[in-house]
Amino acid sequence: MRIAMLGWEFPPFISGGLGVHCFELTKALAAKGHFIDFFMPVSGKTLVSPHKNICLIETSESALRPYLVFNKKGKLATYGEGLIRAVEVYNSQAAKMVAAEHKQNPYDVIHCHDWLTAPGGAHARHLILRPLVQTFHSCEFDRTSTPWDAIVRIERQAAADADLIIAVSNRMRKQLKTHLGADEKKMRVVYNGVDADKYRASAVDAPYSKPALSVQTDGKHVVLFLGRLTEQKGPVQFLHAAKKVLEKRQDVLFFIAGTGELMPLLINLSMELGLGEHVRFLGYLSDADQKRIYRAADVYIMPSTSEPFGITALEALASGTPIIVSKTSGVSEVVKSALRVDFWDIHGMAQKIISVLQFAPLRKSMAEGAPADLKHLTWEQVANHTYGVYDEAVRSFKQNK
Amino acid sequence: MKVCFYFQVHQPMRLAPFSIFAPEGGEQASLFERYFDHSLNKQILQKVANKCYLPTNSLLLDALEKNPDLHLAFSITGVFLEQARMYMPEVVDSFAALAKTGRVEFLSETYYHSLSSLFTEQTEFEEQVNLHKAAIAPFCAKPTVFRNTESMFSNDIAHWAERLGYVGIMTEGLDQMLGWRSPTYTYKVRGSDKIRALLRHYKLSDDIGYRFSQKSWNEWPLTAEKYANWLAATPGDCVNLFMDYETFGEHHWEDTGIFSFLKQLFPEISKHRHLEYATPSQVAQQVGPRGEVDAPSVISWADNERDTSAWLGNDMQRAAFGELTSLEKPLKELGDADLLRTWRHLQNSDHLYYCCTKSLSDQDVHNYFSPYESPFDSFINYMNVIQDLKAQVKRREKR
Numbered sequence: 001m002r003i004a005m006l007g008w009e010f011p012p013f014i015s016g017g018l019g020v021h022c023f024e025l026t027k028a029l030a031a032k033g034h035f036i037d038f039f040m041p042v043s044g045k046t047l048v049s050p051h052k053n054i055c056l057i058e059t060s061e062s063a064l065r066p067y068l069v070f071n072k073k074g075k076l077a078t079y080g081e082g083l084i085r086a087v088e089v090y091n092s093q094a095a096k097m098v099a100a101e102h103k104q105n106p107y108d109v110i111h112c113h114d115w116l117t118a119p120g121g122a123h124a125r126h127l128i129l130r131p132l133v134q135t136f137h138s139c140e141f142d143r144t145s146t147p148w149d150a151i152v153r154i155e156r157q158a159a160a161d162a163d164l165i166i167a168v169s170n171r172m173r174k175q176l177k178t179h180l181g182a183d184e185k186k187m188r189v190v191y192n193g194v195d196a197d198k199y200r201a202s203a204v205d206a207p208y209s210k211p212a213l214s215v216q217t218d219g220k221h222v223v224l225f226l227g228r229l230t231e232q233k234g235p236v237q238f239l240h241a242a243k244k245v246l247e248k249r250q251d252v253l254f255f256i257a258g259t260g261e262l263m264p265l266l267i268n269l270s271m272e273l274g275l276g277e278h279v280r281f282l283g284y285l286s287d288a289d290q291k292r293i294y295r296a297a298d299v300y301i302m303p304s305t306s307e308p309f310g311i312t313a314l315e316a317l318a319s320g321t322p323i324i325v326s327k328t329s330g331v332s333e334v335v336k337s338a339l340r341v342d343f344w345d346i347h348g349m350a351q352k353i354i355s356v357l358q359f360a361p362l363r364k365s366m367a368e369g370a371p372a373d374l375k376h377l378t379w380e381q382v383a384n385h386t387y388g389v390y391d392e393a394v395r396s397f398k399q400n401k
Numbered sequence: 402m403k404v405c406f407y408f409q410v411h412q413p414m415r416l417a418p419f420s421i422f423a424p425e426g427g428e429q430a431s432l433f434e435r436y437f438d439h440s441l442n443k444q445i446l447q448k449v450a451n452k453c454y455l456p457t458n459s460l461l462l463d464a465l466e467k468n469p470d471l472h473l474a475f476s477i478t479g480v481f482l483e484q485a486r487m488y489m490p491e492v493v494d495s496f497a498a499l500a501k502t503g504r505v506e507f508l509s510e511t512y513y514h515s516l517s518s519l520f521t522e523q524t525e526f527e528e529q530v531n532l533h534k535a536a537i538a539p540f541c542a543k544p545t546v547f548r549n550t551e552s553m554f555s556n557d558i559a560h561w562a563e564r565l566g567y568v569g570i571m572t573e574g575l576d577q578m579l580g581w582r583s584p585t586y587t588y589k590v591r592g593s594d595k596i597r598a599l600l601r602h603y604k605l606s607d608d609i610g611y612r613f614s615q616k617s618w619n620e621w622p623l624t625a626e627k628y629a630n631w632l633a634a635t636p637g638d639c640v641n642l643f644m645d646y647e648t649f650g651e652h653h654w655e656d657t658g659i660f661s662f663l664k665q666l667f668p669e670i671s672k673h674r675h676l677e678y679a680t681p682s683q684v685a686q687q688v689g690p691r692g693e694v695d696a697p698s699v700i701s702w703a704d705n706e707r708d709t710s711a712w713l714g715n716d717m718q719r720a721a722f723g724e725l726t727s728l729e730k731p732l733k734e735l736g737d738a739d740l741l742r743t744w745r746h747l748q749n750s751d752h753l754y755y756c757c758t759k760s761l762s763d764q765d766v767h768n769y770f771s772p773y774e775s776p777f778d779s780f781i782n783y784m785n786v787i788q789d790l791k792a793q794v795k796r797r798e799k800r
Contacts, residue, residue, distance in 0.1 A: 247422070340775070347422050359717075361720040
């Protein structure tokens with residue numbers, strides 16, 4: 001099958017789960033013998049295709065800023081200035097280029113990711129008369145507590161235009177129905193995956209060894225938060241839970257990895273709560289550092305108030321670290337070897353953190369359950385299920401013609 | 402051939418969600434009140450009583466009147482009776498009415514539905530068996546057949562039961578133990594002389610207990626006539642049909658036809674002249690043994706493995722069980738009745754069962770019965786309660 005995929009991020013030009021998903025999905029599809037032309041904004045970096053069946057096509061002359069940018073004060077902003085304009089430029093270019101490529105070598109299906117590339121997909125669908133599959137990795141209501149009307153409008157239109165919609169969880173599917181009025185009959189759930197080998201302790205490491213970190217842990221236990229510092233990720237709840245944990249035991253450190261708009265607030269809050277030296281802000285971590293921190297942690301917690309999926313939880317799980325995830329996350333629907341919490345239940349969260357630190361048999365039993373979870377959550381499975389959706393879209397498109 | 406029906410009656414005493422941050426509630430607060438979710442337990446007992454215990458007891462009482470040759474047996478845990486007395490005494494009365502017919506036998510087991518038979522010393526095990534005898538005394542003066550928690554059985558357990566004067570002991574008709582032999586005979590047990598092993602016919606028992614309402618089963622729908630014919634065609638001296646009493650009305654709801662099946666079953670069985678009803682003690686005393694069974698390690702009727710792995714299969718379960726058993730000595734030295742009773746209620750095997758992490762088909766059964774979201778949540782709650790009890794014991798020791 002030939003797929004025109006409209007994406008926004010691709011390594012090394014990446015700022016979130018969307019880029020990881022596109023990279024791993026295209027690789028897994030290519031490995032199955034499919035051909036993918038990946039249309040993306042000009043990155044300003046040298047791009048290397050990970051597979052001969054994947055062709056990376058940069059669409060615009062004008063260089064775009066990445067999805068996440070810093071504003072003039074050095075503060076991280078969720079959206080770059082002029083983002084909407086940049087998206088418009090990308091989409092109109094992408095649609096034309098898809099049509100031009102299609103003339104040379106026809107596509108079977110168009111696949112878009114999130115609102116960023118949706119208008120181009122819809123336009124291309126009109127130009128080349130091929131079915132459109134739209135994946136929602138998140139929607140505006142998950143990303144911010146003050147949704148942008150312009151983006152919500154694009155999302156609503158994207159849900160209406162697509163022949164089939166892929167939601168990354170049941171939770172996402174319900175959100176799309178509620179917030180965007182997406183048609184239940186058009187939606188399919190395909191959960192994300194993880195390349196577990198990437199995170200497993202490598203052969204050179206001694207078993208159960210903790211990797212050296214530049215931050216001193218002084219033999220204390222490490223509880224890890226890793227994600228954008230926005231309200232939806234629940235870092236505030238994380239700090240409140242930290243305070244509760246410290247009431248019961250002092251030998252615990254709380255690491256916050258990531259940056260975001262809430263950073264100043266969180267620093268203030270940790271001082272107000274008197275957490276002092278027990279909380280460490282690590283900033284944005286490189287891929288290599290992320291892998292080390294997952295393994296160095298004694299427990300990973302994802303207290304998101306709203307999380308369409310939550311790939312980081314799978315990465316931590318693959319690293320052999322016990323995970324605690326909020327019930328309001330997609331990943332909590334599929335992972336059995338996790339502890340689940342309500343994001344508002346600070347006592348429950350703290351009690352679970354303490355229990356994981358205190359009871360070795362619990363950690364061991366959770367670790368024993370992880371392989372069974374990870375077996376089902378591979379990118380190969382994601383590619384299989386996604387292909388299933390393409391196939392369905394192509395068949396029903398032909399029937400309806 | 403003897404047809405022996407025995408029903409197991411039990412409801413666990415479920416734990417309350419325990420918070421390590423909660424205030425301790427003062428010196429006088431009873432641990433028993435704090436640790437268990439009494440309102441949930443009451444609610445479940447009442448629900449199951451209305452769906453199962455009361456209607457089935459009344460159906461059986463009626464059947465005993467109409468079928469003068471009918472004999473039945475029950476094993477009722479102390480934990481069940483304790484809850485029934487607290488929340489719904491009419492359930493106890495309805496069992497008493499069955500006992501009064503003189504044709505219903507009651508079996509002996511541990512009061513707390515516990516794994517105390519696996520303790521290194523047998524003191525606690527015997528104490529719990531004696532507590533149970535006292536609890537069922539209104540129904541039965543002296544039980545003569547023993548059934549261990551979840552049919553856990555071994556040569557040692559059988560030998561212990563023989564020493565205490567039991568004539569029979571119930572367990573699973575396990576293929577691995579029987580080999581080519583059939584569960585439709587009685588057997589001696591290796592290392593014992595007088596006691597007889599009564600083996601559950603798991604196929605015929607599970608036809609009612611599990612498969613009755615399964616529409617995918619090729620024998621569905623199961624009629625009383627068909628089932629009685631199967632019994633009649635079964636070769637052997639006795640057929641032991643052991644099942645959870647909750648089979649009737651709870652595992653299979655009324656709309657599956659389970660009650661009319663049960664009602665019609667007795668007259669259908671009576672049509673076959675070579676079939677006669679017997680209680681477990683009658684089977685043990687009247688059916689001569691055809692060989693010897695050997696169970697060097699403990700077997701049970703649970704899961705596919707039919708061993709103790711449903712309760713002690715993973716590290717969490719073994720850790721919790723270990724912590725609990727290590728409390729026996731200090732706790733008994735304290736002589737605090739509330740503490741002792743609470744500790745014993747914590748021994749209820751169900752608490753461990755909820756911590757089971759077996760995957761796939763078995764896990765589904767565990768999930769069905771568990772009040773927890775996951776075995777990990779169950780362990781956290783259970784272990785935190787045990788830790789609290791341990792701290793309470795320590796504190797009282799200091800005084």
